[in-house]
Amino acid sequence: MKDMIRLSARQYEDLLKLVYLGNFLVNNYRSDRPVSRFDDLESYLFALAKDYGLAQALDMDAETGTVYPSREFSQTEELNEFIDxxxxNSFWDELVQRLTGRDLNRKHGQEAVEAMNWEQLREIEEPIYKRYASEVEKHGLENLEIINRRAS
Structure with a gap:
């Protein structure tokens, strides 16, 4: 037997926000191959929005009957701020992670790095990571330059 979840209108609105943000994370860049089960779940939950007094949160495709988040809902300052x-944060973290990995592989070789246990890796990785993290925190991209090391 399935248990019912009782939510206040505020909790339901927050659930819709989480579902929207989660589906955005998974499917925003997958226009050619979306994870349809997440789109379907989002559509299902948004279709219930009227029951919680949140009709403004949904729009419907007249041809297919598919329910999706309305522009009014999805373009709020709050959701845009979460996404931004x-x-x-993902950009800066990924940049620092990749620069750190690059430097580790250059200095020790990829095979040696992959053979290290977690403690060994952390010991040599942490100072490099901290150096890059401090740099981008202080200066952003200002000091980042592309140098072509390959002779043409």
């Missing part, structure tokens, strides 16, 4: 913060 995620993208910004």
């Amino acid at each position: 913060d995620f993208i910004d």
Whole structure:
């Protein structure tokens, strides 16, 4: 037997926000191959929004009957701020991680790095990571340059 979850209108609105943000994370860049089960779940949950007094949160495709988040819902300052913060933090973290990995592989070789246990790796990785993290925190991209090391 399935248990019912009782939610206040506020909790349901927050659930819709989480579902929207999660589906955005998974499917935003997958226009050619979306994870349809997440689209379907989002559509299902948004279709119930009227029951919680949140009709403004949904729009419907007249041809297919598919329910999706309305522009009014999805373009709120709050959701845009969450998305922008995620993208910004992901960018900087990924940049620092990749630069750190590159330097480790250059200095020790990829095979040696892959053979290290977690403690060994952390010991040599941490100072490199901290150096890059400090640099991008202080200066952003200002001091980042592309140098062509390959002779043409």
